[in-house]
Amino acid sequence: MHFDYIWFDMGYTLVYKKREALFGRILEKTGSRRSYEEIEKAFHVTDKRLMRDFPGLLARPSAEFMPLYIGLLCYTLQIHGDIVSILDAWFKEWKSKESEWFAYSHVFEVLDALLKKGYRLGIISNWDLSARSVLAKCGLEGYFDTIVISSEVGYAKPDRRIFISALQLAGVEPSNCLYIGDNYYDDVVGASSVGMKYLIINRFGRLGIEELPQLEVVSSIADVIPYLERTDREQPQHRNEYSAEG
Structure with a gap:
């Protein structure tokens, strides 16, 4: 055709954004280290889950969906405990080089x-x-x-x-x-x-x-x-x- x-x-x-590198640095600081490949696949799976279960959410401002996103991302990576601190660190570092497209x-x-x-x-x-x-x-x-x-x-x-x-x-x-x-x-x-x-x-x-x-x-x-x-x-x-x- x-x-x-x-x-x-x-x-x-x-x-795309280099978000995996940013998240990897945050995890290292919190003592929850994961490989780059693990983080990359976790972002991919989290994207797909949100696209399926929450249509249109990712088109909203990041402040509306990022708490849920980081929660699901950590769940996929089997990271437990103080997820709020990881979320706070994410928002603080989001203006770094990795946040560019x-x-x-x-x-x-x-x-x-x-x-x-x-x-x-x-x-x-x-x-x-x-x-x-x-x-x-x-x-x-x-x-x-x-x-x-x-x-x-x-x-x-x-x-x-x-x-x-x-x-x-x-x-x-x-x-x-x-x-x-x-x-x-x-x-x-x-x-x-x-x-x-x-x-x-x-x-x-x-x-x-x-x-x-x-x-x-x-x-x-x-x-x-x-x-x-x-x-x-x-x-x-x-x-x-x-x-x-x-």
């Missing part, structure tokens, strides 16, 4: 390749009013024809209205679109509700999404080009095997 327009989520699809490796390579192949690119993201400055600081803003941010339009994924707004702004049919994100419950449910196809990036295989055994995933944005080349070779009647309705 050929697509004309590729839409992207932002956080943990295109950009960075583009994933291969992002520029992939976006350049997509543009050379003639695709139009857009963003549909649940984000606060810092979204455009984050994209600019990461050197990404100029790649996208259409940028639709929840805090600007008043709708957040999976609300189909944010996807409809994006389609109208871009002047494109949903059947010609592929949406790429990292969150089934926001990205797949929302995109498929308006007729877009979808692709989910899940960095650790099926970790954190075990309840979705039929959902096709890739492990990195670097896998997007091979995925598109494969779908282009398939018959026009191909469709995603796993729908939002299950």
